[in-house]
Amino acid sequence: MGDRAGGQGATVTCFYFDFAAQAGQSPAGMLGTLLRQVVGGLEEVPKEIVQAYKDQKQVIDGRGPRLADIVKMLQDTASMKRTFICIDALDECVARYRVEILDSLNKIQQVSPGTRMFITGRPHVEAEVGKRLSGRGMALRITPRRHDIISYLHRRLDQDIRSEAMDDSLKADILKKIPQDVSEMWVKSTTPGEAGSSRPLTNIYLDSCWYR
Amino acid sequence: MFAGDIFCCVGKNTVHRILRLLGLVREFAVGWYVWFWQGYASDTEKRGCEPGCYKTTVGENDWAAMRCPRGSTNTPLFFSSQRLPQPTTFITRFPPSFRTVKMSHQNINSFNNTNSLNNTNSFNVSDSYNRVLNNCTVVDDRPQILAWLSLLEPRLRHKDILDGRIDNVGKWVLETEEFKSWYAGSGGSGSDNAVLFCYGDPGVGKTFIRYRG
Numbered sequence: 001m002g003d004r005a006g007g008q009g010a011t012v013t014c015f016y017f018d019f020a021a022q023a024g025q026s027p028a029g030m031l032g033t034l035l036r037q038v039v040g041g042l043e044e045v046p047k048e049i050v051q052a053y054k055d056q057k058q059v060i061d062g063r064g065p066r067l068a069d070i071v072k073m074l075q076d077t078a079s080m081k082r083t084f085i086c087i088d089a090l091d092e093c094v095a096r097y098r099v100e101i102l103d104s105l106n107k108i109q110q111v112s113p114g115t116r117m118f119i120t121g122r123p124h125v126e127a128e129v130g131k132r133l134s135g136r137g138m139a140l141r142i143t144p145r146r147h148d149i150i151s152y153l154h155r156r157l158d159q160d161i162r163s164e165a166m167d168d169s170l171k172a173d174i175l176k177k178i179p180q181d182v183s184e185m186w187v188k189s190t191t192p193g194e195a196g197s198s199r200p201l202t203n204i205y206l207d208s209c210w211y212r
Numbered sequence: 213m214f215a216g217d218i219f220c221c222v223g224k225n226t227v228h229r230i231l232r233l234l235g236l237v238r239e240f241a242v243g244w245y246v247w248f249w250q251g252y253a254s255d256t257e258k259r260g261c262e263p264g265c266y267k268t269t270v271g272e273n274d275w276a277a278m279r280c281p282r283g284s285t286n287t288p289l290f291f292s293s294q295r296l297p298q299p300t301t302f303i304t305r306f307p308p309s310f311r312t313v314k315m316s317h318q319n320i321n322s323f324n325n326t327n328s329l330n331n332t333n334s335f336n337v338s339d340s341y342n343r344v345l346n347n348c349t350v351v352d353d354r355p356q357i358l359a360w361l362s363l364l365e366p367r368l369r370h371k372d373i374l375d376g377r378i379d380n381v382g383k384w385v386l387e388t389e390e391f392k393s394w395y396a397g398s399g400g401s402g403s404d405n406a407v408l409f410c411y412g413d414p415g416v417g418k419t420f421i422r423y424r425g
Contacts, residue, residue, distance in 0.1 A: 137407025
């Protein structure tokens with residue numbers, strides 16, 4: 001998507017939430033990162049941002065931009081150029097931060113309605129996204145597809161460093177059984193009313209396939 | 213580097229930027245910082261900086277600098293120089309096209325004569341006191357402002373993910389009506405379908421969706 005949108009002169013920004021870095025991924029830090037990416041794609045830094053930067057230098061030791069200021073700057077800059085905001089793993093954001101971030105994104109959307117937001121996360125945050133973003137969006141369930149799994153398996157097999165343990169028969173077996181098993185697991189795990197967890201059953205190999 | 217030689221460190225789009233400096237593209241020049249000082253290349257060091265980032269210390273006897281205020285009707289040339297109150301360190305990020313242009317003494321004229329710009333590599337450096345300035349570097353606050361906005365570095369995570377992606381894995385997502393509707397709306401002013409939330413259990417590949425058209 002970045003390739004496609006970027007090729008059309010749009011600005012594509014992205015942010016990845018991470019459990020391991022939760023504490024440091026504050027709303028101001030996260031949205032400041034998006035703003036930095038937008039500004040980085042502009043010919044010149046907007047004068048309002050330059051002024052804000054100068055103003056803060058008057059404060060002892062300076063200070064970072066406040067969330068409200070960042071939102072305002074993002075509203076302005078996103079209105080200047082078509083902007084895509086991509087956010088990965090929203091569920092890995094601290095819950096109280098998530099509220100502030102979604103509300104901030106909503107404010108940006110209100111002022112710059114052409115801004116597109118692409119967000120990924122686990123199912124339990126779907127309702128929160130819908131609520132905080134005022135029903136502006138759609139939800140799309142992501143499931144592994146057979147041809148994707150096969151592509152992935154080919155890549156992993158090509159990169160296998162234990163080539164002595166692999167032969168054509170084993171390779172064919174892997175390429176046949178794993179995609180089949182994964183598809184069956186997903187049918188089971190996504191069937192309404194089916195007993196058990198909605199989390200896909202995973203074996204060790206699949207864990208290594210889909211988790212990095 | 214020889215004492216008395218003049219060299220100029222110029223950034224990306226050298227010709228355009230020099231034109232800015234000379235006031236030929238006045239409207240683009242305002243708002244830029246122009247720093248220049250006496251000194252030598254040895255003053256410039258990379259230590260402690262990211263790749264492409266150079267740190268230079270300007271001493272109290274060095275010459276610096278003028279700011280070209282936005283909206284200024286003056287050509288953003290060098291003659292408002294003032295002494296720095298104390299040694300000051302500037303950190304400048306030079307783009308890949310950064311290069312050094314060696315100047316010749318015989319070309320030293322007044323900057324005020326912009327018509328003397330026959331060759332952008334031989335523009336002349338002197339100050340209003342008819343003093344030759346050994347070095348001049350064109351920088352602005354852009355890197356500092358960007359760093360001020362946020363110190364988080366999603367680029368590292370982004371690179372990891374790019375390295376792990378496989379072409380066309382997740383292509384089906386981009387062919388769904390939901391995605392097309394969301395993407396197509398990006399050119400319009402309406403906010404309907406402005407948000408696409410892709411959800412799924414851990415490990416289904418949400419992060420690694422990729423399509424190269």
